[in-house]
Amino acid sequence: MRKYHAPVWNERIIMEMGHKGERGIALPSTEEGIQKNTEDSESYIPNKMIRKSLPNIPEISQPHILRHYLRLSQQTLGMALNIDLGMGTCTMKHSPLINEELVKSPYFADIHPSQDDSTIQGILEIIYKFSRYICEISGMDEFTFQPGGGALGIFTNACLIRKYHEINNDLPERNEIITTLFSHPADAACPATAGFKIITLYPNSETGLPDIEALKAAVSKHTAGLMITNPEDTGIFNPKIDEFVKIIHEAGGLCAYDQANSNALFGITRAREAGFDMCHFNIHKAFSSPHGCMGPACGAVGVRKELTEFLPVPIVTFDGSKYHLDYDRPNSIGKMREFMGNIETILRAYSWIMCMGPDGLRKVAETSIININYLVKKLVKIRGVTLAYPKQNIRLDQARFSLKELKDETDVGTDDVARRIVDFGVQEYFTSHHPWIVQEPFLPEPCETYSKEDIDYWAEIVRYICEEAQTNPEIVKTAPHNQTIKKINTKPLNDPNQWALTWRAYIKKKGKK
Amino acid sequence: MKKKLGLIVNPIAGMGGSVGLKGTDGKKILSQAKQLGAIPTAHIRTTEALKELLPIKNSIDLYTYPHEMGEEEAKACSYTPKILGSIIKGKTTSLDTKNAAIDMLNHKVDLILFVGGDGTARDIYEVVGDKIPVLGVPAGVKIHSSSFAINSRAAGSLAAKFLQGLIDLRAAEVMDIDEEAFRQNVLSAKLYGYLKVPHEEQMVQNVKIGSIPSQRETIESIAWEIISNMKEDYYIIGPGTTTKSILKKLNLEYSLLGVDIVYQKKLIASDVNENQILKIIDGKKAKIVVTVIGGQGYIFGRGNQQISSKVIEKVGKTNIIIVASEDKIISLKGNPLLVDTNDEEINKMLKGYFRVTTGYRRSMMYRIA
CATH class of the missing domain: 3.40.640.10 (Type I PLP-dependent aspartate aminotransferase-like (Major domain))
Incomplete structure (x- = not known):
């Protein structure tokens, strides 16, 4: 198994960074000639729309901004960075990069939605x-x-x-x-x-x-x-x-x-x-x-x-x-x-x-079905993992599993395994939508993107963690250990009084300045 | 400040079951069980639960009763418990359980962890009520009360989370059956009341899920659904926290364990028996509101026998409203809802798919067997 550790930057929130007067870009002042021939820019804004005070946005230099967001990006496990097949109902397939070139093209990107029909015939x-x-x-x-x-x-x-x-x-x-x-x-x-x-x-x-x-x-x-x-x-x-x-x-x-x-x-x-x-x-x-x-x-x-x-x-x-x-x-x-x-x-x-054609699309479906049924065969062999509704022998796009046996035997449940799995450099899996009628569930979906090696590797991580649950359950229950953050107390997630979806709400609730 | 944990072990719990005696209530049965070679298991369950608490051992003070009522297991798990009360070794009775609960109450423990079955839960309930939180470690023959964790390890880990302030409380039913009648194959369960029990809501860990309504929100939304449809009917409201939330929302007095009748959002009669119900609804349009009692799925015939077959017949099938949170339905694990009125015809008439009210403008189709 690959040895992995995520970068830990302990990065502050951008609102807490920078200093008054610090700037990312120093804009040149308007040329004298233009200044003379135009009014003050504020005069163009209707009175009732003008701010009474400046917006409270961070003032920060360009290298600090770059550093901040690059660090944050390093602390995520993006689709292109890991074997992200654990997100049943919405595992993302690979998005061919050539298509990004198309949407970046000025012929498309510069279209304005208010343009007349006759000028956007191509996209129509x-x-x-x-x-x-x-x-x-x-x-x-x-x-x-x-x-x-x-x-x-x-x-x-x-x-x-x-x-x-x-x-x-x-x-x-x-x-x-x-x-x-x-x-x-x-x-x-x-x-x-x-x-x-x-x-x-x-x-x-x-x-x-x-x-x-x-x-x-x-x-x-x-x-x-x-x-x-x-x-x-x-x-x-x-x-x-x-x-x-x-x-x-x-x-x-x-x-x-x-x-x-x-x-x-x-x-x-x-x-x-x-x-x-x-x-x-x-x-x-x-x-x-x-x-x-x-x-x-x-x-x-x-x-x-x-x-x-x-x-x-x-x-x-x-x-x-x-x-x-x-x-x-x-x-x-x-x-x-x-x-x-x-x-x-x-x-x-x-x-x-257009690249896939009808046969290609059919192959997408067939490959997805083969992939999930292959994963099922691998996962049901693991001690503690069971397939929900095992009498149904075919799964189409995803499969719901249960870790109830593992939980009963070791007290390690699906939330624990979901937290531990990120220690191996793959994203947390999706347990399943509520209510959890299948107990201790998880719901992988390999879609057509992932190769046999990818699926084998993912299944091996699950097997390894289930074995840990038997031999060293504490390491799973206290996970993650190799990640950007440690295990957090999830109780506040269910308490609206402790949420803050914006910085302003945070200040309001915490009473801090 | 250190948290105080009380531990009460009913050392004979579960002994009747292993030899097919359907419980261990009463001295005669116990000696019969012993003669039949029953092996005590309560101490094993106790040890399993206590082990889960070891990581927070230094931040709790453990209070327990002497010898096999907790002292031995606690010491075996390397705790240094404070021993309260006194017992006669090898001859404990339900009185010892109650005395232990009284002593723990006086010592203001933060949580009583008790090891036993429905009988033990009832003994504790009689003393403690909802004054302090309790949690059952299942070791008895009969486990119908929802005051128990699913197994001994889960009980230990729930207790640890509660003592660390990580989880909240819920109201849990205390059910018990008449063992003597049960041995004659007559099942007669009674709802005794509600204990306060640590409860772990399903945590929101995944952004895909969004927020899950809490138990309280769900029950309130069920109450709003019933109230918003109230018209010219008499509402016969059965026992339970879910059903009684309707009266709570209407600011009416209610009997948690009894049957109340509401008419035009006013309380007409409280804690009524079968005859009183029949008299009140005579010649009137009425609806019955019941919930699923206990873990077994009974909607009629357990804890609400006042709503008899005669009452059901008079009200009519289409006027029965079953209310239950989705969680409660899911706890049935796909097993059907059950009815056990004294009339086979009525039992048969109620069979089939029923629309169970699970929230405001929400319902679920579920089968009555």
């Missing part, structure tokens, strides 16, 4: 063509790329369902969305934010899948729709998904397919064939654009023909010779984000699918 063509391809991948008829993240994509679907029932004069009565416990939690949270009541189907303890009988008992005249992930966040595919969709349709609801993680589905199955009315993809995950934490991401939403009138505006259209931004859609749910969303993700994704 890419968006339009990408929408045609993604319609083919999903079986849907029209797409929007406006949502700036996966959760916003799911929220968009919830708003589309709401609009559909509103137009049909059904809205006050149809106020319930059905989801499953192992669907991504956003499939419950987003419709709840859109005003729906949420009914969750509990999984069968043998299969890990929701029971049809439970769904039948849940539907009623109040059913607005189903929002579901498949494969669920266990990696298990629900083979009766079309029956689920049928039951909801018979009850008068719509069905939204959460395909944020479509890594194991490319070229294998589509939302349309299962009968879904709408779906969403995380372009920043499955389509190779880098992840951005609600930043430069894209939750692409696709719908069937009957629902296209409700999509957010604008939609890119093509009249045979020119591309247009169509705002004239009276039944649209409006805007989910400014302009067209994060178009750089679409440019990267377009480049990626």
Whole structure:
């Protein structure tokens, strides 16, 4: 095993650094001629917008700034720095570097979102063509790329369902969305934010899948729709998904397919064939654009023909010779984000699918499936590790494991192993979304990026730590030891009184100056 | 300042189980158990728990009772305990447990760690109530009370975390069954009350998860859900902290272990029996609000026998509201909810998937067997 130790800089917060008057760049003063011929720059700013006092921002020299941020970057374990396959539901695949050249190109980077359609025909063509391809991948008829993240994509679907029932004069009565416990939690949270009541189907303890009988008992005249992930966040595919969709349709609801993680589905199955009315993809995950934490991401939403009138505006259209931004859609749910969303993700994704081609995309899915099932075979051999719902013998994109046996035997649980794993130079793994119905869980997902050697190495780290749990449990329970920071007390994380999300909040709560 | 930890070991706990006696309450049963060759295990569980506390040994004062009630195990684990009270070696009874609890209460210990089963929990509860925090190390035959940690090691590590101020408390049910009836294969469980027990909320360590609502928030949101739907019905509200949070939110007096009736957000009757319920709801529209009692998943027939089959029949299946936090449902490990009214027909009628209210505008489909 590789010997590893992270750099420890004990870096202060930038707000605590520097001195009054210290500068990163000394700007030259304005030339005399210009000064004479212009008014004071402050006179251009409307009175009510002028600050009464200067903003409290750090004053610091250029080398100190460089040093500070380089040190911080050294203290992180980025995707390009480690075998980061432990993040089930959102392990990032490799983002080809050539695509970064495309988005950096001035032809793209210098486009202003307020430019006239006629001057951005090139990027509109890419968006339009990408929408045609993604319609083919999903079986849907029209797409929007406006949502700036996966959760916003799911929220968009919830708003589309709401609009559909509103137009049909059904809205006050149809106020319930059905989801499953192992669907991504956003499939419950987003419709709840859109005003729906949420009914969750509990999984069968043998299969890990929701029971049809439970769904039948849940539907009623109040059913607005189903929002579901498949494969669920266990990696298990629900083979009766079309029956689920049928039951909801018979009850008068719509069905939204959460395909944020479509890594194991490319070229294998589509939302349309299962009968879904709408779906969403995380372009920043499955389509190779880098992840951005609600930043430069894209939750692409696709719908069937009957629902296209409700999509957010604008939609890119093509009249045979020119591309247009169509705002004239009276039944649209409006805007989910400014302009067209994060178009750089679409440019990267377009480049990626054009490089892969249909066979390449199918191979992405097949490789992802082979990789996770290979990892399963390796991990279940480790003492203390068990696979949840072992009677299901195939996992699609990820697999949920349990360290309950390890915990019972050694008192070392999944939180301990997650903290220890970073001592070996790989990022903390994802335990799983709450609630932890599988006890002491962890949820790896190798996707298609990681090689056999990478997967072997990661599995070896888990094996090594589980052995440590037997021979020297304290080293695992007190981890991390080789990292930038030591084990922290996590209790304050659950106490809003101790949070400070900004420096100003910190000062306010701590009473310090 | 050093924290004070009280240790009470019920040395005979668990002995009945190993020889199939369904418990060890009562002198006769104990001698029967001994004759059958029962081996005491409480001291092993005690040692396992105490070992988890060794890292903070120097920052705690350990108080315990003589000989096999804690002294021997504590010394074996290299503690120097302060010994309280006196017992007759080899002949301890439930009175010794209670005396020990009284002495610990008087010494103002920060936590009582007790080793035993449901009977021991009940003895401690009778003395301590919710005055000081306690935590059970499971060693008995019957473990229905949720005042126990999942195993002895977890108990030790929870106790250590609590004494270091790292975790908070929760209210835990004290359940016990009538052993004599149990031996005749009649299960009759009673909810005795609530102890304050150290509790480790699932920690938020991963940014992907976001925050998880605390137990208190969950229970409050369940209460809001019920209150916001209250209309022209009589609400028969069963025992438990989850159900009684409804009355708490309405600023009404409530009987934690009894059945109360609310009408138009006012308390109509408190701690009622079956006949009183039937009389009050006669000819009226009513709803029943119950929660899952204990770890086994009972919603009717355990601790709420007042809501009898007759009451259920009168109110009707569609007017039954089951409330439970997601955590409580998950603690059932996929096992179904259970009903045990005195009427087989009613038990059968209740079978199938039910919508359990888990929060404000939130519910979960779960099966009643």
